Amino acid sequence: MSTGEAQTETYQFQAEVNQLLKLVIHSLYSNRDIFLRELVSNASDALDKLRFEALTDDSISEHSADLNITVDYDADARTVTVSDNGIGMTRDDVINNIGTIAKSGTQQFLDQLTGDQKKDAQLIGQFGVGFYSSFVVADRVDLVSRHAREGAEAAVRWSSDGSGTFTLESTTRDEPGTDVILHLNEDCAEFADQGRLRSIIRKYSDHISFPIRMPKQDEEGNRTEDFETVNSASALWKRARKDISEEEYKEFYKHIAHDFEDPLAWTHSQTEGKYEYTTLFYIPKRAPFDLFDRERAKQGIKLYVQRVFIMDDAEHLMPNYLRFVRGLVDSNDLPLNVSREILQSNRVIDHIRSASVKKILDLLEDKAQNDPELYAQFWSEFGQVLKEGPVEDFANRERLLGLLRFASTHEDTPEQKVSLDQYIERMAEGQEKIWYVTADSFAAAQKSPHLEVFRKKGIEVLLLHDRVDEWLMSQVAEYKGMKFASVAKGELDFEPETEDETETEGADDLAGRIGKALGDQVGEVRVSRRLTSSPACLVLGEGDLALHMQHLLRQAGHHVPDSQPTLEINPGHPLLKRMAGLEDGERFGEWSRVLFDQAVLAEGGQLGDPAAFVNRLNDLLVSWPEAAAAADPESGSEASAEDEGDQRTGTA
Numbered sequence: 001m002s003t004g005e006a007q008t009e010t011y012q013f014q015a016e017v018n019q020l021l022k023l024v025i026h027s028l029y030s031n032r033d034i035f036l037r038e039l040v041s042n043a044s045d046a047l048d049k050l051r052f053e054a055l056t057d058d059s060i061s062e063h064s065a066d067l068n069i070t071v072d073y074d075a076d077a078r079t080v081t082v083s084d085n086g087i088g089m090t091r092d093d094v095i096n097n098i099g100t101i102a103k104s105g106t107q108q109f110l111d112q113l114t115g116d117q118k119k120d121a122q123l124i125g126q127f128g129v130g131f132y133s134s135f136v137v138a139d140r141v142d143l144v145s146r147h148a149r150e151g152a153e154a155a156v157r158w159s160s161d162g163s164g165t166f167t168l169e170s171t172t173r174d175e176p177g178t179d180v181i182l183h184l185n186e187d188c189a190e191f192a193d194q195g196r197l198r199s200i201i202r203k204y205s206d207h208i209s210f211p212i213r214m215p216k217q218d219e220e221g222n223r224t225e226d227f228e229t230v231n232s233a234s235a236l237w238k239r240a241r242k243d244i245s246e247e248e249y250k251e252f253y254k255h256i257a258h259d260f261e262d263p264l265a266w267t268h269s270q271t272e273g274k275y276e277y278t279t280l281f282y283i284p285k286r287a288p289f290d291l292f293d294r295e296r297a298k299q300g301i302k303l304y305v306q307r308v309f310i311m312d313d314a315e316h317l318m319p320n321y322l323r324f325v326r327g328l329v330d331s332n333d334l335p336l337n338v339s340r341e342i343l344q345s346n347r348v349i350d351h352i353r354s355a356s357v358k359k360i361l362d363l364l365e366d367k368a369q370n371d372p373e374l375y376a377q378f379w380s381e382f383g384q385v386l387k388e389g390p391v392e393d394f395a396n397r398e399r400l401l402g403l404l405r406f407a408s409t410h411e412d413t414p415e416q417k418v419s420l421d422q423y424i425e426r427m428a429e430g431q432e433k434i435w436y437v438t439a440d441s442f443a444a445a446q447k448s449p450h451l452e453v454f455r456k457k458g459i460e461v462l463l464l465h466d467r468v469d470e471w472l473m474s475q476v477a478e479y480k481g482m483k484f485a486s487v488a489k490g491e492l493d494f495e496p497e498t499e500d501e502t503e504t505e506g507a508d509d510l511a512g513r514i515g516k517a518l519g520d521q522v523g524e525v526r527v528s529r530r531l532t533s534s535p536a537c538l539v540l541g542e543g544d545l546a547l548h549m550q551h552l553l554r555q556a557g558h559h560v561p562d563s564q565p566t567l568e569i570n571p572g573h574p575l576l577k578r579m580a581g582l583e584d585g586e587r588f589g590e591w592s593r594v595l596f597d598q599a600v601l602a603e604g605g606q607l608g609d610p611a612a613f614v615n616r617l618n619d620l621l622v623s624w625p626e627a628a629a630a631a632d633p634e635s636g637s638e639a640s641a642e643d644e645g646d647q648r649t650g651t652a
């Protein structure tokens with residue numbers, strides 16, 4: 001394509017981009033300065049990439065000297081220009097990176113927006129709008145870019161006013177790199193100013209490890225043709241910790257994590273000795289949208305070797321259950337040409353990885369201990385992921401279990417805030433197990449009939465209702481020597497509560513009769529030591545999956561072997577007392593089945609034949625003496641008359 005008669009092509013933004021742009025412009029208006037941070041951050045990334053690729057590609061290594069970022073302005077033309085001599089973009093890169101949002105969950109994100117300016121601004125920040133923040137201050141943005149592997153003629157100019165379309169034309173650029181030219185809108189003319197720009201750079205971008213240059217001023221404060229560096233231009237993580245301010249740590253986080261919000265906590269350490277490396281890890285304030293999308297969720301650790309950026313998302317540096325951690329590792333012991341393959345089995349990496357995990361656990365333990373409020377915030381965002389830890393990381397199992405938090409019968413909110421240590425501390429006298437119940441909601445856990453005897457005895461039970469809980473509990477056996485035990489599984493070794501002989505007399509016999517009526521639907525029917533107010537409940541074997549999980553797995557198409565649960569009955573309950581008065585036969589069988597189905601439902605299980613349950617229940621309701629009498633005392637329907645007779649004589 002000839003550049004003489006520049007051909008301009010017009011493109012439509014991807015639909016989501018359009019929607020997002022409008023929102024960004026409105027929502028970030030009160031925080032306009034950040035456009036510069038985003039552009040400088042992108043420039044820095046581009047320099048990192050060039051430096052890294054030049055290590056192994058001679059064709060571009062000539063461009064890797066004197067890497068820098070330039071911020072210039074023109075008050076008269078009302079423009080601000082951010083340039084870098086980094087990796088640059090090809091025409092396709094520009095279309096793909098600037099014209100689309102190559103981010104997962106974009107639509108999902110847009111669906112969450114409420115129209116409430118303040119809330120949305122927070123969400124947008126969390127989503128990360130990067131380049132698009134330019135349109136908050138500019139009514140036209142031009143971008144000129146040339147990729148380092150392409151010639152001067154291959155450069156491309158992108159231009160847009162942020163209202164739905166952008167244009168692309170071929171142009172030339174002497175050196176590889178990118179210029180972003182902002183045509184400021186009237187309200188934002190103030191940004192085309194030396195002092196204003198310098199102060200924003202100092203505030204947000206001082207930590208950038210490449211020089212950021214601006215025009216020099218003469219004695220009178222007029223701009224000259226010379227440029228000078230206006231930031232510290234050193235790798236922040238290599239500086240002594242005491243010399244780094246909290247603000248600098250926060251700004252650095254926003255740069256490397258591409259987050260608009262401050263981090264929740266961080267830990268920075270410089271290690272010398274056998275291996276020399278620096279780590280700087282951050283815990284974000286909010287979970288990303290794709291945290292549970294295993295395919296998409298990326299690791300957030302950057303790897304540097306001797307200050308040179310090597311790669312993003314270095315998955316071997318962090319176990320999966322810590323995938324929410326953002327930050328970097330800078331090693332002095334790895335070769336500069338280290339590849340992902342090498343990282344997979346490398347002694348240095350293994351060492352750094354296990355030391356890194358310890359540092360993060362140290363940080364979390366410290367916050368849990370000394371700043372419970374912050375820890376609660378962490379837990380509500382990332383607790384679900386951390387629960388994968390005790391299973392995934394056997395070496396740190398005990399520490400990880402210690403960091404978990406649970407809802408409990410001894411608390412009155414559904415919030416997960418009880419630690420296992422706290423649980424152990426307030427155990428009842430003689431209690432040896434850590435009791436828990438699993439269910440698919442907090443309400444279901446809290447109302448489980450299995451809790452009745454525990455409530456009565458004042459024994460605390462942890463209420464587990466996250467999806468991962470059932471799996472977690474099937475994998476861990478104990479904490480600090482205390483065994484975990486489900487209140488819904490196995491036989492309880494409690495002494496029976498009631499000494500009331502009349503209540504228990506004949507109970508075993510009743511259990512046997514119900515067992516016969518139910519046939520092979522149940523493994524066993526026995527008198528319960530769990531129940532005080534419910535008529536019956538199901539008890540699973542130690543190794544069985546909870547019913548709500550069985551249901552979930554079946555729904556997902558998995559084969560789950562049928563288990564034969566035990567039915568426990570509460571002979572003191574009026575329903576059971578009444579059943580004891582019935583003789584064996586059809587009616588007794590129906591009641592038994594209703595009893596069983598009820599217990600399945602209470603457990604979050606699913607009935608094999610729900611319609612039959614409803615029919616049986618309706619028959620029973622209609623046959624209730626009061627109901628039957630009210631139906632029509634004069635004539636009396638046949639059914640009710642029959643039923644009443646049934647009740648009185650106790651025959652089938």
Ligand code: ADP
Nearest residue numbers: 042043046088089097098129130131132178258
């Ligand atoms: P992010 O930085 O989070 O990826 P941005 O919206 O800030 O998102 O940038 C989008 C993409 O555009 C970047 O990932 C990068 O590929 C490309 N890009 C932006 N600015 C530059 C630049 N100065 N040089 C090269 N590529 C750039």
Ligand code: MG
Nearest residue numbers: 041042130131
């Ligand atoms: Mg960016």
